[in-house]
Amino acid sequence: MDEDDVSVLVAxxxxxxxxxxxRLITLVENRPRLRDRIMSLIYPYTGNAYVIGxxxxxxxxxxxxxxxxxxxxxxxxxxVGIIAIDPTSPFTGGAILGDRIRMLSKSTDEGVFIRSMSTRGSLGGLSRAAYDAIALLDxxxxxxxxxxxVGTGQAEVDIVDAAYTSIVVVTPDMGDEIQAIKAGILEIADIFVVNKADLENVEATVMALQMMLDLSDKGDWRPPIIKTVATKGVGIKELLDAIERHRAYICETDRIxxxxxxxxxxxxxxIVRSKLMDKLIRELENSGELDRIVKCVVEKKMDPYSAADEILRKLDKK
Ligand SMILES: Nc1nc2c(ncn2[C@@H]2O[C@H](COP(=O)(O)OP(=O)(O)OP(=O)(O)O)[C@@H](O)[C@H]2O)c(=O)[nH]1
Ligand SMILES: [Mg+2]
Known part of the structure; x- marks a missing residue:
């Protein structure tokens, strides 16, 4: 696989x-050098897809x-293109991935493309490959x-950096959890979905969200709360209408x-940060400098912070 093959693939x-x-999604995930070429070839063709988180x-x-x-x-x-980000841990990886794909009945529709990706390898948040995959689908x-x-940590917050409309799903059986996560989710939600509205306590959940919204200052877009029973398709039209309203809202002015x-x-x-890090680490490894500094720390001649500072001082000299 070289740059010419990549051009053919992009065409x-x-x-x-x-x-x-x-194939291109796999390449951007695994082959940094080809990725740069791929992304520069496709970039002119991006900018039309509407991204929903x-x-x-x-x-x-x-x-x-x-x-x-x-x-x-x-x-x-x-x-529609779908990317399911899988917070793969070495312990559960494969199983979760399988489940997530199985949920989707649209996998045989030509108008739909589904891809699972893991967050493995990224320092918190959406992996860079996820952004690149969005661009490819675009x-x-x-x-x-x-x-x-999945909202287990940083990735749920970072989704806002990729999506134009971010949807936060809560369920009536979450109880106190809503209180616990409210700080984080209020910031990111453009739309709240109370799914599993066939369970008890739906209204209490909606009210808890309403109260949170009353107390917050979300500017001139108040996130609507949509009740759904996903398994039965109830509330889905209303959800898509809400998405379209939010889209109209952000496109209305220069917000977008x-x-x-x-x-x-x-x-x-x-990208600069990660390339710089790669370059620096490669140089430190090759020169044996890293090895020397690590040994100093191991032998208690230097603490890790001073070690890091010593490395950064080398950067200053450049
Ligand atoms: N009662 C009820 N069950 C639902 C509803 N929507 C989904 N479920 C069930 O909840 C379970 C989890 O659904 P998923 O769609 O896999 O949930 P998910 O949030 O994608 O799960 P992860 O990707 O593993 O975090 C499945 O057994 C669904 O059938 C609903 O509206 N009501
Ligand atoms: Mg899922």
Missing amino acids: SLLRGDRRALA ITGSPGSGKSTLVDKLTGELRTRGKT AFGKDFVIVET EKMHYKRSKVRILE
């Missing part, structure tokens, strides 16, 4: 070849919602890209341009 992707899309506790019904939402989007004539021509992340500016900046700096 196939732009013609709508699903296999090329799948869905996050929430494990088992809250995110995948079922994504599945039904996709069905509704297809009914409205839209094509260039491929998907009208919507839906990103599912500001979002693009802020995100591009974050993305560039993130």
Whole structure:
């Protein structure tokens, strides 16, 4: 696989070849050098897909919602790309991934492309490969890209950096958990979904959210609260209508341009940071410098902070 092969693959992707899309996602995940080339080739073709983020506790019904939402989007004539971010731990990895894919009944529809990705290897948050996969689906021509992340930590917050509309899913059986996570989720939710509305305590859950919203200052967009029974497809139209309303809201003024500016900046700096780190670490390893400093720390001649400072001083000299 070299740069010429990559150009051929990208040309196939732009013609709508699903296999090329799948291969390119794998390449951006695993082959940093080819990734840079791929991303520069496809970048001119991005910017059309509307990215929706869905996050929430494990088992809250995110995948079922994504599945039904996709069905509704297809009914409205839209094509959809789906990325399920898997917070892979070495212990549970494969099993979870399997479950998440199985949930999706749309996998045989040509207008839908589904991909699972792990967050493995990223320092918290969405992995860079997830952003790149969004861009690939965008260039491929998907009208919507839906990103599912499980809300267990940083990834649920970082989804806002990729999505235009972020949906937070809660369930009536969460109880006090809503209180516990409220600080984090209030910030990121553009829309709340109370899924499993067939269970008890739905109204209490809605009220708890309403109260949280009353106390917060979300500017001029108050996140709507949509009740759904994902398994039965109840509330899905209302959810998509709410998404379209939010989309109209952010596109109404220059909000979306500001979002693009802020995100591009974050993305560039993130890439610089990781390339710089790779370069620095490679140099330190090759020169034996890292080994020397580590040994000093092990032998208690230096503490880890001073060791890090010594490394950074080398950067200053450049
Ligand atoms: N009663 C009820 N069960 C639901 C509803 N929506 C989903 N479920 C069930 O909840 C379970 C988890 O659903 P998923 O869609 O896999 O949830 P998830 O949030 O994607 O789960 P993870 O990706 O593992 O975090 C499944 O058994 C679903 O059938 C609902 O509206 N009501
Ligand atoms: Mg899921």
